[in-house]
Amino acid sequence: MLFLLRLIATLLHAAAVFAVAPLLMGAVNKFRAWALGRRGPPFLQPYYELYKHLRKTTLVPETATELFAIWPVAAFLATATAALLVPGFYTGMLTAPTSDFITLIGLLALARAATMLGGLETGFGFGGAAAGREVLFSLFAEAALLVVLLSFVLLAHSITVDGIAVAFATGHIGISVSLGFALAALLAVALTETGRIPTDNPAGHLELAMVHEALTLEYSGRFLLLLQYTAMLRLLLWMDLIGTIFFPFAMAQADSILTWPAGLVLWLIKLGIMAALLPLFEISTAKMRIFRVPEFLGAAMLLGILAGVFLFVAARIGS
Amino acid sequence: MTDNVTLMVGLPGQGMHLHLDALSLLFLCILAPQVLASAVAGMRFSVTFWVFVFGMVLALAAGDAFTLIFGFELMSAASWLLVLRGDQRPATLYITIAIFSSACLIPAVFLPASSIAFVLIALGTGAKAGLAPLHSWLPKAHPAPPAGVSALMSGGMVKIALYVLIRYAFIVLTGAAQPWWGVVLIVAGIASVVIGALRAMLETEMKTMLACSTVEHVGLIAVGLGIALRAKAMGDPALTAVALQAALLCAVAHGLFKPLLFLGAGEVKHATGTTSLNWLGGLMRGQPRLGALMLLGAAGMAALPLGPGFAPEFLLLHAVIAAAATGGILARIGFTFALAALGLGAALALGAAVRLIGIGFLGRPRSLHAASAEDARRGPLFGMGLLAVLMLPVALVPGQVLAAMMPVVTLLAPQAEIHLLSYTPLPLILLAFLIATATGFILHRWGVRGTREAAPWNGGFGRAPVWLPFGDPTTQPSATGFAEPVTRAIARGILGKHGTDPAETYLVAPLQRLHLRGVRLAERIRRATIRQRLGVVFAALVMFLLALGLAEGG
Numbered sequence: 114m115l116f117l118l119r120l121i122a123t124l125l126h127a128a129a130v131f132a133v134a135p136l137l138m139g140a141v142n143k144f145r146a147w148a149l150g151r152r153g154p155p156f157l158q159p160y161y162e163l164y165k166h167l168r169k170t171t172l173v174p175e176t177a178t179e180l181f182a183i184w185p186v187a188a189f190l191a192t193a194t195a196a197l198l199v200p201g202f203y204t205g206m207l208t209a210p211t212s213d214f215i216t217l218i219g220l221l222a223l224a225r226a227a228t229m230l231g232g233l234e235t236g237f238g239f240g241g242a243a244a245g246r247e248v249l250f251s252l253f254a255e256a257a258l259l260v261v262l263l264s265f266v267l268l269a270h271s272i273t274v275d276g277i278a279v280a281f282a283t284g285h286i287g288i289s290v291s292l293g294f295a296l297a298a299l300l301a302v303a304l305t306e307t308g309r310i311p312t313d314n315p316a317g318h319l320e321l322a323m324v325h326e327a328l329t330l331e332y333s334g335r336f337l338l339l340l341q342y343t344a345m346l347r348l349l350l351w352m353d354l355i356g357t358i359f360f361p362f363a364m365a366q367a368d369s370i371l372t373w374p375a376g377l378v379l380w381l382i383k384l385g386i387m388a389a390l391l392p393l394f395e396i397s398t399a400k401m402r403i404f405r406v407p408e409f410l411g412a413a414m415l416l417g418i419l420a421g422v423f424l425f426v427a428a429r430i431g432s
Numbered sequence: 433m434t435d436n437v438t439l440m441v442g443l444p445g446q447g448m449h450l451h452l453d454a455l456s457l458l459f460l461c462i463l464a465p466q467v468l469a470s471a472v473a474g475m476r477f478s479v480t481f482w483v484f485v486f487g488m489v490l491a492l493a494a495g496d497a498f499t500l501i502f503g504f505e506l507m508s509a510a511s512w513l514l515v516l517r518g519d520q521r522p523a524t525l526y527i528t529i530a531i532f533s534s535a536c537l538i539p540a541v542f543l544p545a546s547s548i549a550f551v552l553i554a555l556g557t558g559a560k561a562g563l564a565p566l567h568s569w570l571p572k573a574h575p576a577p578p579a580g581v582s583a584l585m586s587g588g589m590v591k592i593a594l595y596v597l598i599r600y601a602f603i604v605l606t607g608a609a610q611p612w613w614g615v616v617l618i619v620a621g622i623a624s625v626v627i628g629a630l631r632a633m634l635e636t637e638m639k640t641m642l643a644c645s646t647v648e649h650v651g652l653i654a655v656g657l658g659i660a661l662r663a664k665a666m667g668d669p670a671l672t673a674v675a676l677q678a679a680l681l682c683a684v685a686h687g688l689f690k691p692l693l694f695l696g697a698g699e700v701k702h703a704t705g706t707t708s709l710n711w712l713g714g715l716m717r718g719q720p721r722l723g724a725l726m727l728l729g730a731a732g733m734a735a736l737p738l739g740p741g742f743a744p745e746f747l748l749l750h751a752v753i754a755a756a757a758t759g760g761i762l763a764r765i766g767f768t769f770a771l772a773a774l775g776l777g778a779a780l781a782l783g784a785a786v787r788l789i790g791i792g793f794l795g796r797p798r799s800l801h802a803a804s805a806e807d808a809r810r811g812p813l814f815g816m817g818l819l820a821v822l823m824l825p826v827a828l829v830p831g832q833v834l835a836a837m838m839p840v841v842t843l844l845a846p847q848a849e850i851h852l853l854s855y856t857p858l859p860l861i862l863l864a865f866l867i868a869t870a871t872g873f874i875l876h877r878w879g880v881r882g883t884r885e886a887a888p889w890n891g892g893f894g895r896a897p898v899w900l901p902f903g904d905p906t907t908q909p910s911a912t913g914f915a916e917p918v919t920r921a922i923a924r925g926i927l928g929k930h931g932t933d934p935a936e937t938y939l940v941a942p943l944q945r946l947h948l949r950g951v952r953l954a955e956r957i958r959r960a961t962i963r964q965r966l967g968v969v970f971a972a973l974v975m976f977l978l979a980l981g982l983a984e985g986g
Contacts, residue, residue: 178717180723248633256771
């Protein structure tokens with residue numbers, strides 16, 4: 114019976130994640146337009162765009178190899194699997210035991226590798242240049258993620274995302290300086306990974322300055338649909354991750370059905386707030402030069418290390 | 433297994449003892465597929481190759497110190513001959529390192545259990561395994577011989593050195609074990625990871641790059657061993673088990689994917705005449721089977737999930753996090769930095785693997801040789817296929833592989849508490865399969881099917897001349913160009929302006945200068961005139977008499 118409930122909860126969560134991801138992107142675009150004083154595209158625009166790509170012919174460049182079709186599929190599958198591992202509004206889903214944070218980092222790295230190989234596939238300049246930059250960004254992002262994870266493990270005594278969420282929701286962690294540092298570090302990594310300002314511009318049209326967009330330049334039709342959907346899922350995943358870890362208020366439990374509606378509503382509200390804050394941040398900063406990004410992420414890594422060091426000191430004083 | 437076999441050759445009156453336990457069996461299992469693959473790939477007619485293999489097997493099966501050293505030296509000598517036959521330049525450096533290694537090992541194995549013995553063992557085996565700071569010979573020597581030997585050197589020979597390290601640090605010297613022994617290994621390992629991964633990202637020769645990646649993986653194994661050694665000395669059974677499992681599984685995985693990649697690099701060389709990534713490109717078209725196998729190997733090298741390299745990396749990161757959660761404050765801060773360095777190394781390894789596949793096998797050919805490459809020969813393909821098949825259990829059911837390795841962990845640390853591996857690839861594959869089915873259904877039901885070929889947008893460059901059927905190769909990023917952002921942002925900080933290895937700058941170059949000075953001095957003495965020689969003899973006589981007189985008189 115409990116297993117059945119958890120199965121239903123997992124399926125519901127999957128359905129919600131896959132359905133809401135384009136809406137979230139639509140909301141971010143709409144709020145961004147509003148903040149800039151424009152009317153903006155409708156909230157449902159991403160759905161229309163995905164449908165448009167579904168009905169378009171898929172073009173394959175002549176210079177591409179047989180594996181051209183593999184990379185978008187691999188990137189999509191890795192990101193979608195990762196998105197299912199992050200508990201959005203349920204704790205205790207069937208995927209909870211496998212939601213190890215390091216597995217999650219690995220799946221994101223897999224998606225990144227597939228996207229980079231897709232960019233190198235056709236053998237023309239922009240894809241390769243963007244892939245090289247993506248490697249550079251990933252260096253400090255990965256290091257920062259690991260040190261931030263250390264702080265979570267020290268506080269929550271669990272390394273699965275689900276376990277961290279449960280510990281932070283129920284335990285008396287209180288507000289600590291470490292968590293503030295960890296949040297700042299995680300936000301910097303999230304902005305980089307999802308390709309937002311200040312490290313990359315999702316609305317940019319200049320190929321020389323593109324990073325994430327330049328990797329997908331040669332894809333069209335079904336493959337572009339998968340890649341765009343992957344980008345939407347990635348945004349949702351990172352918002353989910355931050356929401357789950359830092360604001361795990363009133364998350365639903367998979368095995369008690371009465372908590373489900375409140376959890377779902379609160380999840381949507383949390384996503385809405387983050388979707389409103391992201392454009393506000395974006396319009397208040399400028400895009401960085403490529404070689405400033407390692408400094409930005411290096412600072413994130415140092416913040417993560419500081420978060421850990423503060424915890425060590427606190428443990429030393431406490432004992 | 434306690435049965436000893438005594439051979440009637442060896443030291444007078446003693447003979448040679450052979451003895452197999454769980455540890456040596458594990459390393460024999462790591463060695464066997466590589467030897468088979470290399471032999472199938474074309475090395476089976478070389479006598480030196482079989483002497484090399486015999487040396488490694490003898491070192492593993494040794495039951496006494498003499499046999500161990502004998503096998504180890506046989507391995508070194510045979511591999512030196514193989515390196516010498518490939519390329520003469522690195523051979524001198526290689527034999528110097530090998531002599532240094534035996535100069536450390538031979539006294540160490542006969543010393544009583546003490547810290548001096550451990551330091552000598554660590555120096556000797558670290559030099560042979562390519563552990564920083566004694567690693568700078570490895571990227572020069574390993575690519576020199578034919579691919580089959582390179583594969584066995586990178587996948588097998590460094591493992592033999594690590595085997596000796598494990599056997600002495602965990603079994604023979606265990607009575608005198610100190611926590612700082614582990615710290616030494618961790619520091620050396622972290623340095624190897626960062627330098628190895630960074631150089632792998634920057635090198636353009638495929639085999640050199642693979643050798644740099646070997647330095648990185650040796651570093652990862654050393655970090656695991658160091659954490660285990662430290663935890664064992666400090667009495668932390670759970671951490672000991674995790675770290676040991678990480679190190680041993682990393683050795684198993686590396687012993688499969690690295691020979692595969694080296695054999696593949698050899699086939700690339702055979703088909704195109706070069707292994708420089710800057711002259712390759714688009715090999716996936718002419719060599720689809722080789723490319724697919726290389727892709728598998730690269731996934732292992734990059735430690736991607738669902739590949740063979742991820743489970744060891746996962747365990748190692750868990751071990752470092754667990755180590756940072758307990759202990760003194762300085763050690764914890766140190767482990768936090770180690771974690772950051774491992775993250776950096778992992779991202780660099782991913783970049784290096786993407787570069788290997790993306791620049792070498794995807795895109796457009798950068799030379800006519802690359803454009804006309806034909807698929808690999810049957811022998812090497814069979815060898816690589818064998819290794820790829822053996823990678824499957826490590827990739828998909830790492831938990832079972834670890835369970836099979838349980839006796840080794842209990843042999844090395846009898847009190848270790850072994851927990852189940854919490855990374856399970858099969859549920860992830862199931863999830864991905866479900867998503868793929870649903871997506872496939874949607875795309876198939878509502879989408880427009882089929883594809884159409886089109887000319888890609890070439891970024892605004894003009895039309896290429898007709899004698900370049902694949903377009904102008906200079907309009908696509910080269911291997912050097914791909915690594916340029918990393919070079920500019922961090923490599924100049926770590927490797928210096930010219931990208932030379934720090935070990936080269938701070939260790940090898942001063943030693944070479946010292947050597948040069950010594951040679952000059954010797955030459956001056958040799959060329960001394962008769963007057964100078966007589967003068968020296970006279971001065972020595974005066975000094976001697978003076979000393980004698982002072983001693984008598986005083």
